[in-house]
Amino acid sequence: MTPKKPPAPPPTPFPFLHRELAWLDFQERVLEEAEDVHVPLLERLKFLAIFSANLDEFFMVRVAALWRQVEAGIDTRGPDGRTPREVLDAISRRTHPLVRRQHRLFERQLLPELRTHGVRILTPARLDRAGKAFVSRWFEQHVHPVLTPLAIDPGHPFPYLANRTVAVIVELDPTHPHELPHARQVVLHLPAGRLPRFLRVPGEGHRYVLLEDVVRAHLDAVFSGYEVRSATALRVTRDAEFDAEEGRALDLMEHVEAAVRRRRLGAAVRLQVERDLPPTLLTLLKSELELDEADVYPMPSPIGLADLFELSSTIDLPVLRDPPHVSRPVPGLGASDDPFATIRRGDVLLHHPYDEFEAVTRFVAGAADDPAVIAIKMTLYRVSASSHIAQALVRAAQHGKEVAVLVELRARFSEEANIAWARKLEDAGAHVVYGIVGLKTHLKACLVVRREADGLRRYVHLGTGNYNHATARTYTDYGLLTADPAFGEDLNHTFNLLTGYVRPPPLTHLVLAPTDLRRWLLDAIAREAAAARAGRPSGIDAKLNALSHPDVVAALYAASRAGVPVRLIIRGPSCLRPQQPEFSENIRVVRLVDRFLEHARCARFGQDPDRWWLTSADWMRRNLESRVEAAWPIRDLALSARITAAFELQWADTVKGREIDAAGDDVRRAGKAVRAQTVLASTGG
Numbered sequence: 001m002t003p004k005k006p007p008a009p010p011p012t013p014f015p016f017l018h019r020e021l022a023w024l025d026f027q028e029r030v031l032e033e034a035e036d037v038h039v040p041l042l043e044r045l046k047f048l049a050i051f052s053a054n055l056d057e058f059f060m061v062r063v064a065a066l067w068r069q070v071e072a073g074i075d076t077r078g079p080d081g082r083t084p085r086e087v088l089d090a091i092s093r094r095t096h097p098l099v100r101r102q103h104r105l106f107e108r109q110l111l112p113e114l115r116t117h118g119v120r121i122l123t124p125a126r127l128d129r130a131g132k133a134f135v136s137r138w139f140e141q142h143v144h145p146v147l148t149p150l151a152i153d154p155g156h157p158f159p160y161l162a163n164r165t166v167a168v169i170v171e172l173d174p175t176h177p178h179e180l181p182h183a184r185q186v187v188l189h190l191p192a193g194r195l196p197r198f199l200r201v202p203g204e205g206h207r208y209v210l211l212e213d214v215v216r217a218h219l220d221a222v223f224s225g226y227e228v229r230s231a232t233a234l235r236v237t238r239d240a241e242f243d244a245e246e247g248r249a250l251d252l253m254e255h256v257e258a259a260v261r262r263r264r265l266g267a268a269v270r271l272q273v274e275r276d277l278p279p280t281l282l283t284l285l286k287s288e289l290e291l292d293e294a295d296v297y298p299m300p301s302p303i304g305l306a307d308l309f310e311l312s313s314t315i316d317l318p319v320l321r322d323p324p325h326v327s328r329p330v331p332g333l334g335a336s337d338d339p340f341a342t343i344r345r346g347d348v349l350l351h352h353p354y355d356e357f358e359a360v361t362r363f364v365a366g367a368a369d370d371p372a373v374i375a376i377k378m379t380l381y382r383v384s385a386s387s388h389i390a391q392a393l394v395r396a397a398q399h400g401k402e403v404a405v406l407v408e409l410r411a412r413f414s415e416e417a418n419i420a421w422a423r424k425l426e427d428a429g430a431h432v433v434y435g436i437v438g439l440k441t442h443l444k445a446c447l448v449v450r451r452e453a454d455g456l457r458r459y460v461h462l463g464t465g466n467y468n469h470a471t472a473r474t475y476t477d478y479g480l481l482t483a484d485p486a487f488g489e490d491l492n493h494t495f496n497l498l499t500g501y502v503r504p505p506p507l508t509h510l511v512l513a514p515t516d517l518r519r520w521l522l523d524a525i526a527r528e529a530a531a532a533r534a535g536r537p538s539g540i541d542a543k544l545n546a547l548s549h550p551d552v553v554a555a556l557y558a559a560s561r562a563g564v565p566v567r568l569i570i571r572g573p574s575c576l577r578p579q580q581p582e583f584s585e586n587i588r589v590v591r592l593v594d595r596f597l598e599h600a601r602c603a604r605f606g607q608d609p610d611r612w613w614l615t616s617a618d619w620m621r622r623n624l625e626s627r628v629e630a631a632w633p634i635r636d637l638a639l640s641a642r643i644t645a646a647f648e649l650q651w652a653d654t655v656k657g658r659e660i661d662a663a664g665d666d667v668r669r670a671g672k673a674v675r676a677q678t679v680l681a682s683t684g685g
Helices: 020-037 041-071 084-116 129-146 211-217 251-265 279-289 304-312 339-345 360-367 388-398 417-430 485-499 517-533 549-562 621-624 637-651 676-683
Strands: 119-121 147-151 166-174 183-191 197-203 204-211 226-238 268-274 296-299 347-352 373-380 402-407 432-434 444-452 457-461 475-482 511-513 540-544 566-570 587-592 602-605 612-615 627-633 657-660 667-670
Touching: 020 041, 020 084, 020 667, 041 084, 041 226, 041 268, 041 304, 084 119, 084 296, 084 304, 129 197, 129 211, 147 226, 166 211, 166 279, 197 211, 197 304, 204 211, 211 226, 226 279, 268 279, 339 360, 339 457, 339 475, 347 360, 347 637, 360 373, 360 388, 360 444, 360 457, 360 475, 373 388, 373 485, 388 402, 388 417, 402 417, 402 485, 417 432, 417 602, 444 485, 457 485, 485 627, 511 517, 511 612, 511 621, 517 549, 517 621, 517 627, 540 637, 549 566, 549 587, 566 637, 587 637, 602 637, 621 627
Parallel strands: 119 204, 268 296, 373 402, 402 432, 540 566, 566 587
Antiparallel strands: 147 183, 166 183, 166 226, 197 204, 226 268, 347 475, 373 444, 444 457, 457 475, 511 627, 540 602, 587 657, 602 612, 612 627, 657 667
């Protein structure tokens, strides 16, 4: 698949917010959920962890990419008029206050509220005698044997500080300086992922101590013969991006494996330190890590609040959580149903997590075990380590079925799980490919070929989200199951392209990126503008994760100027500035952040208002130009009506919805209290 190379973009003569700054706007909205007193306490803790984890990834990927541009001497101004260096400065000015706000929230609100429910984070010194004895035994049994003091002196290279791992830097004075060579600064690298960050201490209530505090309380056991002057926790964030060199499939897998290992060694892009770090040590760290003052984030303990996931998941207080969500069984797709008979009777629309994702799992598993199924073809983008769907594909290959799987090895931070499943599938006899050279495959699709009385029939699943049963419980996504021959034909041609570079004929229903989807979208927007100028009804409704493609933003501005009413629900970053005079007066944008991550992508246009299009692609340059994606129509008007009802409900959300105003701020919406996710959960979506 050779993408049509777009022309170089001209300077942008319209309001455009840089994608990274738009992303920070979204993160502020996530932080608001942690601040919301109406959200259950442990869910607020979870949102604080999400904010921290998202910020980690932002620095590892987006900030790191900007630094690489700066170091390469790139000073080209982007669509927003800023150079990479200017964007970095703007990010720093925006991020430091957000981080301070995050820690104030944790210290002044969440910790005191946790204490009222018997949850306390204590230092070992504040434990009773039994608690101190427990912590000491645990240190000797589980921590001390794996600690490695790493000296900082001319005879030792500055120790490597692993990405997102807490370490303790210690200043020492020897009590017997003439006996042995000695160091005055030592780093203790805490065992990442092998020990809990929050250690539960037996006894009354829910008592926890931090791993770094356990270590600090027992430094005399580590540094016998020294006086400890200071012991301060720190955490480094490193560049985690890599370029997967293209080549033969085996070479690509080997390269991705090597690149994942190299990721640990990426350049430092952020340093988080406890705010009482001695100035001399801070100067040393900045010098060794090659960081500026703006890259340092002093904060109170604990640093690295992404680890609050661990704490929030271990506290057994259901009253402090959202009520359990139970997904609705899909009629005709239950454990005892014949999924193929159900799909033959008509298309099935799935809206997860309101509709259970197990319906998709049973579709694939049923195909794996059905003797009448002769072939399964599937794409896998993010695969969990215990994926039921990947297990079913292995089983199908072992049963002798023709199984072809495109495993996207370059799905960021899912590389290792994907590599493991690729090997298992190959060992089982499946045909495994790793994508098209130069393009990530983000399309989520499954094709099942079944021998029936009247010949071969193809069954199709297309989804806006990943085939991942873990995230399907917390992400909202749409999926379509159909036996329509035209869908089957289109998807068959698509898989022939993915596995064998066989150029497809014109497709009937699927619109693929990077070849056609961008132009199709721009043409659809232009048709609405033409209709409005001609005095005919027009309109654009869309729900997306992100909007950042300059050409799409420009097209939407042109449609707005022509009089097209545009309604956008954009959960994440949006570079479009709504309600700008002369540009976007007819565009309204709503951001919706709630218990479930709004991940579905869909759109409809006024020239065909009863037909929704679902897609795996956001309206971003990478999705429309650098990935294999697809959009497809919902042809059944009753199914389209379900999407319409959900969209209108989400558009009317006054509890979790925020409208982005002309200044770019998220503004609460007035009116009767409407919370879309609650209504959808109660009605089955």
